[in-house]
Amino acid sequence: MLDVIIIGAGPAGLSTAFWCDELGLDALVLEEAENVGGQLHRVYNPIYNYLGLKAGNGAELLEHFAADVNSAEFDLWTQTSISSVDLKAKRVSLASGEDLQSIALVIATGVRPRELGVPGEKEFIGKGMIESAARDRDLFAGEDVCVVGGGDAAVENALLLTDVCPTVTLVHRGKKLRARREFTEQLQTMHCITVFPESVLTRIIGDDHVEAVEIKRKQGLKPFQLAVRGVLIRIGVEPNTDLIRDQLETDQNGYVVVNSQQETNVPMVFAVGDVSNPLAPTISGATGAGATAAKVIASRLNTPGRTL
Numbered sequence: 001m002l003d004v005i006i007i008g009a010g011p012a013g014l015s016t017a018f019w020c021d022e023l024g025l026d027a028l029v030l031e032e033a034e035n036v037g038g039q040l041h042r043v044y045n046p047i048y049n050y051l052g053l054k055a056g057n058g059a060e061l062l063e064h065f066a067a068d069v070n071s072a073e074f075d076l077w078t079q080t081s082i083s084s085v086d087l088k089a090k091r092v093s094l095a096s097g098e099d100l101q102s103i104a105l106v107i108a109t110g111v112r113p114r115e116l117g118v119p120g121e122k123e124f125i126g127k128g129m130i131e132s133a134a135r136d137r138d139l140f141a142g143e144d145v146c147v148v149g150g151g152d153a154a155v156e157n158a159l160l161l162t163d164v165c166p167t168v169t170l171v172h173r174g175k176k177l178r179a180r181r182e183f184t185e186q187l188q189t190m191h192c193i194t195v196f197p198e199s200v201l202t203r204i205i206g207d208d209h210v211e212a213v214e215i216k217r218k219q220g221l222k223p224f225q226l227a228v229r230g231v232l233i234r235i236g237v238e239p240n241t242d243l244i245r246d247q248l249e250t251d252q253n254g255y256v257v258v259n260s261q262q263e264t265n266v267p268m269v270f271a272v273g274d275v276s277n278p279l280a281p282t283i284s285g286a287t288g289a290g291a292t293a294a295k296v297i298a299s300r301l302n303t304p305g306r307t308l
Ligand SMILES: Cc1cc2nc3c(=O)[nH]c(=O)nc-3n(C[C@H](O)[C@H](O)[C@H](O)COP(=O)(O)OP(=O)(O)OC[C@H]3O[C@@H](n4cnc5c(N)ncnc54)[C@H](O)[C@@H]3O)c2cc1C
Pocket: 007, 008, 009, 010, 011, 012, 013, 030, 031, 032, 033, 036, 037, 038, 039, 040, 042, 043, 044, 045, 046, 047, 048, 049, 080, 082, 108, 109, 110, 111, 112, 240, 243, 272, 273, 274, 275, 281, 282, 283, 284, 286
């Protein structure tokens, strides 16, 4: 019987585990990926907003985290596939057949990029799908590209691509872009960006590389094809709550509902980081929530701990 099982080893899960060690709790972190760090592996831009620490990108910030994590004493199992979780019983069953039991459970499973669900989206990964303009734009220098989405991430990526791409077509569903004004104002000065509002990308076309996209504009207009060599999709994220969604309270988008102590509506089940923070997902928010959960668990278990 463990004190705490933490599911997910992004910033939130790692911070929870780090604090559990600090407070004398016996913790195990289960991570399905090969490496810890979660979304930090997808942050290619510099991180200037984590107080006290600047990093050139997510991987660099992760190195700082790793230095502390490696010196802490908690168990971490990566590449671990969970087949089911019984929240009330605090029992986690692994695909390997092993059952694990704890007094408290912490859900730190973060979010994943939302998929468009159109033909070609998966088939052209590595063959014209752009994961990040900051990372990949040089590969698309001189090529026409298409960006899907109307929020900050889509518009910021479209702007970055204008540095190297002759044309950038931005396709979004809404009437107006949702991106912050700083980005939309900049966009208006860019003559190489064409914006298609109230439009959806319905197909990505090509043989062994992206060659075109099919765009459907609303109001009965016929879909048309646009020749592009690259496609970047940024249509938001969704929470990784598939394992537990029907056992606890979530909002209409599947995010776990927590109180100010990171508690869910199931006793001794906590949620931390982006999976429970749809409005303000940040690295600092995730690490802070992990600290809160560990301290609350420690006080519930009546563990004196070193810093309580
Ligand atoms: C491009 C980009 C730029 C960003 N820039 C910034 C920035 O400048 N500043 C900032 O503060 N934030 C930034 N963020 C947001 C920040 O990365 C997140 O807020 C933070 O990573 C959230 O941490 P988390 O631990 O909650 O979730 P995640 O980082 O998503 O980690 C969740 C972990 O849980 C694991 N997991 C999921 N499901 C399971 C399962 N069933 N079993 C086991 N493990 C599971 C995942 O593999 C992952 O490792 C950025 C994000 C992106 C994508």
